[in-house]
Amino acid sequence: MVMGEMAQNVDLVVIGAGPGGYTAALRAAELGIKTMLVDSREKPGGVCLHVGCIPSKALLHAAEVIDSSKAAAQFGITFQPPKIDINALRTWKQGVTDKLAQGIVGMCKSAGVEIVVGHAEFQDSKTLRVEQEHGSMRVNFKHAILATGSRPVVPKGLDLQSKRLMDSTSALAIEEVPKKLLIIGGGYIGLEMGTVYAALGSEVTVVEMMDGLLPGVDRDLVKPLAQHLQETFKAIYLNTKVAGIKEEKDGIVASFEGKDVPASEKFDRVLVSVGRRPNSDNLGLETTQVKIDKHGFVEIDDQCKTADKRILAIGDVSGQPMLAHRAMRQGIVAAEVLAGRDTVFDNRCIPAIVFTEPEIAWVGITETEAKAQGVEVVAAKFPWSASGRAMTLNEPIGQTKIVYDPKTTLVMGVGIVGPRAGELISEAALAIEMGAVLEDLLVTIHPHPTLSETVNEAAIVANKRIERQSKTAAKV
DSSP: OOTTOEEEEEEEEEEOOSHHHHHHHHHHHHTTOOEEEEESSSSSSHHHHHHSHHHHHHHHHHHHHHHHHHHGGGGTOOOOOOOOOHHHHHHHHHHHHHHHHHHHHHHHHHHTOEEEESEEEEEETTEEEEEETTEEEEEEEEEEEEOOOEEEOOOTTSOOOOTTEEOHHHHHTOOOOOSEEEEEOOSHHHHHHHHHHHHHTOEEEEEOSSSSSSTTSOHHHHHHHHHHHHHHSSEEEOSOEEEEEEEETTEEEEEEESTTSOSEEEESEEEEOSOEEEOOSSSOGGGSSOOBOTTSOBOOOTTSBOSSTTEEEOGGGGOSSOOHHHHHHHHHHHHHHHTTOOOOOOOSOOOEEEOSSSOEEEEEOOHHHHHHHTOOOEEEEEEGGGOHHHHHTTOOOOEEEEEEOTTTOBEEEEEEESTTHHHHHHHHHHHHHTTOBHHHHHHSOOOSSOSTHHHHHHHHHHHHHHHHHHHHHHHO
16 A cells, blocks of 8 residues: 555455446446445546446437527418527536536435546446546456446548547537538537537538448438438538548648549548447456456446456447447446346347437347348338428428337337437337337327327337238238
């Protein structure tokens, strides 16, 4: 022990106060486990609350308000062009995150969870040192839960030391609204931030190496979004690589490699959004038995246990998908495992959402994944142009798609594109978790007129197809 170093003994230390970490800490405390929550940030909530999920959704709401005011002209209501006070917008966004952080502090205090601010590093499999602003603390623990999250990746060649170059964290700070913004990467982070900046007045150009936006996402879902973004963004370059960037006095010049794209173009700001990497380094894990794979993820089993019997891991640091709600569920599992409960992370599905305009949400298997895995499925689609509620919202561009087993009619996947798709997908997640078949969605009465009844309508489309096939088979 370092001379003068404080020492504490706890049953459980949770490293990382993001959604997974604070959920694990609160659940452990409920189950009678003496728990400490350690995070390097002054306020709990992690990346999700402070530089991720929450601030981005606050800004996306602002973008939605701006876009909705413009769209209202289609049904006879016109507004003056919006006056945007960036400082006020930034202050409101910060107020949202601060209030939620205060709520986490309050919950931890009520539950008896001690929050410690500092950088944690393992000394061995039962000891942790927390470096704080004024000294260090030694923590002796029976068990630890790693919930250290992830951080943005900036590839070599694009790691320019310039204020004009942004990652997702700095982009959310909204220091200014650039006239011309380049976004490198057509994944969900890039498209969400592009939606925000385009609404605020930027000319947005997106460059994606693959042949479509949101690689890996069902093409039927991406198509309506891609069509909308072609109108919203200045340009979208697919099958294109950013060969290099260099800063000049009045901007950053990016050079491109691709078909039918300019050789180079100058931008006021550049956002690099090509992925994230797990925060498994600089934690002293080499002093433990924890194993890390080639991608930097901590290896775990279905109880979130690592190769070290004292240490568990949850959230982004433990693998894909890197989603806050996966981390929260894992946090509960990990806490209950340590309390001696027979709990496993055995969820059948994890929903995913892209909060663009329109939103995209999906859960379970997609047609593409089924084909790759050799799984026989059939898909049924219901267009929102036939939805009364979608029409009254002036949002007819969208669809609901159900993927099912043609033999058992088991619901295996659902995809939705359209406004509030993220709010609708939970019904589908519940259906898959419960092992629902098409008839379950078919006979469940959905309120009319709502967007949620498009799930019911898609089931009706599937059922009609099955009935036609049965009649044809009977005739033969």
